[in-house]
Amino acid sequence: MNLINYIFQIPRPAKRAVSLTLDTLFISSAFFAALFVRFDSLEPLLTADNWLLLLSTLPLTLLAFIRFGLYRAVLRYIGPHAALTVLVGVSVSVLVLVLASFFLHLPVPRTVPFIYAAFLLILVGGSRFVVRAIAMQGKKRGRERVVIYGAGSSGRQLATSLMHGKEYEPIAFVDDDENLQGNFVLGRPVYAFKELQGLLLDRTVRRVLLAMPSLSRSTRSKIIAKLEPLSVEVLSIPGSADLVSGEAKIDELREVAIEDLLGREPVEPKPQLMSANIFDKVVMVTGAGGSIGSELCRQIIKYKPKMLILYELSEFALYSIDSELKRTIDKQKLDVKVRPIIGTVQRQNRVETVMRTFKVQTVYHAAAYKHVPLVEYNIVEGVRNNVFGTYYTAEAAVNAGVETFVLISTDKAVRPTNVMGTTKRIAELALQGLAKRQSATTFCMVRFGNVLGSSGSVVPLFREQIKKGGPITVTHKDIIRYFMTIPEASQLVIQAGAMAKGGDVFVLDMGDPVKISDLAIKMVHLMGLEVKDENNPHGDIEIKYTGLRPGEKLYEELLIGDNVEKTSHPRIMTANEVSLSWTDMFKLVDELDEACHNFEIEKIQKLIKEAPTGYVPSSELCDLVWKERPAYREGSNVVGLHTTL
Template sequence: MSPINFLFQISRPAKRAVSVSLDIFFVIFAFASALVLRHDSLTVVSETDSWLLLFLVLPVTIGAFIRLGLYRAVIRYIGPQAALSVVIGVAVSVLSLVLASFFFHIPVPRTVPFIYAAFLLIFVGGSRFFVRALAIQSRKRGKEKVVVYGAGSSGRQLATSLMHGQEYEPVAFVDDDQSLQGNFVMGRPVYAFDDLQGLLLDRTVRRVLLAMPSLSRSNRSKIISNLEPLSVEVLSIPGSADLVSGEARIDELREVAIEDLLGREPVEPKPQLMSANIFDKVVMVSGAGGSIGSELCRQIIKYKPKMLVLYELSEFALYSIDSELRRTIEKQKLEVVIKPIMGTVQRQNRVETVMRTFKVQTVYHAAAYKHVPLVEYNIVEGVRNNVFGTYYTAEAAVNAGVETFVLISTDKAVRPTNVMGTTKRIAELSLQGLAKRQSLTTFCMVRFGNVLGSSGSVVPLFREQIKKGGPITVTHKDIIRYFMTIPEASQLVIQAGAMAKGGDVFVLDMGDPVKISDLAVKMVHLMGLEVKDAANPNGDIEIKYTGLRPGEKLYEELLIGDSVEKTTHPRIMTANEVSLSWTDMFHLIDNLDEACHNFEIEKIQKLIKEAPTGYVPSSDLCDLVWKDRPPTKDSSNVIGLHSL
């Protein structure tokens, strides 16, 4: 073990004892050196008067250093405050020397105090900063070199934190501010972006750390897009809101959020729309433990409902969101009552009893089966949950006197090529029919595309595949999808519900569509890797195209027809679409119920084809149970029990 490492590992009292002992030696040596240098003779040190002066000055000096907290400072982290303490302590020592010489009539040449001060500053202050430099140099060994993008206050705080840490060593800053370029910040050079590629090669830097928490998403997107072709791993510090609230530290580096790649600036929610159906009301969320349902709950409690009923089939999902919301309520001192209720939306009596018991006023229906291939493999359950689950919950809402019912729909309900999208479109039709049948409950549906980070989203899947070394699996090189963040989607759902008049189909502005293969390439590059393909056989991550899955299509749409109207919100539109009368809708539901009961998959497909959904299947029927069913003379009796 090196002496410097041994010194850092001894106890704090031992370190202070060493510091005091060294400072006593420095005072004696500085005083003696000043006398010898002034008189050009060693004999002056042996004079009694000299020792008397030293005896008077020494305790005053050490006492001043103690009083100024010099021995409480951690040497490896000392900064300007410690330097100021040294200067003040030296000034006190020199003043005590002058006063002792005057009152005790011990003559001292006028230049001695100045020489003594210079030596003491060098020995006491210089020794500490020398040890600090050794400590910094020691910490640099084995640390990964990084570049900090942003030389502002956040960048400087991050660099300071990293220098004191054990993992990263900031070697330079990059900043778009031309006044900073070419200068040094915290001893590190500041470069322009154009110099970054050379910097990455010269200094073997493989990571760039973004330190711009307050930058707008569009500007962050531009910077990330510029960094992406460099194939350097990009990490980011938490957002300014998390830093200010204390929920995150500046050195908690995170992978770049994919929403930053989209460059889409979220629109601030309108408080009057957010609170209209929530404030001081009893609100119920079905599917409360899912991706959208849980985020709806997080947004809802911000607007102070009287009660929030969490309705969820999955025990674990219900436990998770219930625990999270209770922690939030306790932390923020909110007066919201949480009721975690287990149950399925396929039991109208259960749903209605819950609504009546708690006097529910607003329902957000997020419970659904939404994975396209899985619903193709389980058609009956897809219809049961998405169509009848919505219908039963809506009927329960009417019977229980619910004021507003909002259905979370999907872009896959538009000209669907799969059962999942078709069942969601039929769910929309059932609500439109109920809106015509009665006026007590206001029904509406909100349609949008994929949300980032949801269950089954490609983003976490791609990230996991990259970390495992690939390959990344993409269904088709030309497939595109619309994306939105879960919080933004949830806020827009709540605001759209507040604008409903009855039977409305709201469509969210999803921005520009994203090509999934391009998204995969960007994610590879932003993790510091290269795509392996024919042009680059030595790359890191291969992208494999697996072909479209059952029911999947290349392009998603958000509207049927062109009859679209704007609303008072820039991100919410309303669509006028074909609907059914309640009589026709009830007839469709009744026939579907019988077909599901008798497990007649062909009849189910025929019924949903004949409904005004625009359903054109992209693949043959592939229900797993139906395909592998045993041969029988009477197919209606194969699995025809209501109890199943």
């Protein structure tokens, strides 16, 4: 093995010289061996005619090998193409031998060329594949043994790539196709799924690699559901779209996407709805650097707006999405202007100036504070950003002549138990009031649940906790949530906005709710680990239940009442819900403004309780500043204090 490693490490020109020398020896040996087999005597080896025949054949054969690229092939990665090259080269050599015999009048028996061809194939071709086998055997040492699920073209490509790598050694395939089961693919056996558990029993195989990029999400979900109880780490190759576009390679293994666990098939967006408020228009996204805002921007540029305004308070978030979009525009050669604007939605003059300056036609309002406990700890800022930020931005849109205004709302606005959800419901009421007051700007709001991978999402948190060895923290054993991918949610928001008539409350079909504790268990199993509990005290990852956080609900809802109607899109519904007149809405906003200015936390809570929001707090007031300043609660001169601050 040391000799083989030494040969592989010498320079390429030296390797080619060694190959040429060996092939010279192989051609000579094949020729004389053919004569010996034919005549069963060493006498023909000593005749000048046969030596002349060899000297005529040898250089032309080597020249053919050189021309066909045999010496450019890397022995460690030699494959079918090199075998074909050897076969063609040997055929040329036999032809040269026959022609040399004819023109030089040096007759040889008719069986000699055939025997010569057989020996030459064995020596030239066989030697190369022997060296390759020795090299591959050496590389197998220390590599992790894995099973590939899927023996189709993607599985074969993945296996070939891994065999040439240094990390994994594919030992078998698993496939549901009965025609493949029991056969060998690339020298590896193909098993049925029921036989997989036997491969995992000795724990020498700890990973299963999914090689099915083109399967539907529901089918992948069923396969993953079968693998999950086995507590084996499951990795997946990139999706077919990424592979075709060249954005990913087949051996770039990834953790199983959480959307594959949910198994919900996304509905293809309708192009006419996607482009209605975007194509050749000036579009503005507030909160453009956030999870939803940034994905909205990615979707929007696909439909060729005249200009996209990125409005964001966080400098870093704005820089990140601006840079990403400009790279995408350059790569795809899109004719879209992007303008990054720093600003807060709490300053109407700033927002309105931007809208007027760029003549904005469509606004997607994603700027908001969405983290439930943090808003509970910072009530005034939650109200300021979510209620007044929406109100000021909407008023600015009316004054600037914006055509369509779409609010990104949340399922937590339905019968809220926390300030965040309540402020989003009041933001909805404000837009409904504005829709009644005027008709130039079309207002609507889109309500949906949790999105996968957003800031604060449990999925990346659980992954991080598992990688650190646990424990996984879940607030309650029975807590459930609705989930949707960020791209799907963003596409549905855009399509819902295109269907708005004014004051509409759109509700997205989120599919079936997911029990968070079950999600945590599945994630543990799919990372090749076991849950540690009373039934399995020697498990790997413990799940700790920490109790509901301030304002947190066990169950989220999407509808306040039962007045829901279907739309032209199967995943978008419209709800008919209670609203306020503009007079009542303005009165509420004015009183909230004064209470926020004076930092009257109890009054803020009273006002949002009295509003038609259905707000029933699930915990005591826990604003951090208010709790630390008893003077506020004892009725001291808070106006004067506010002024000094």
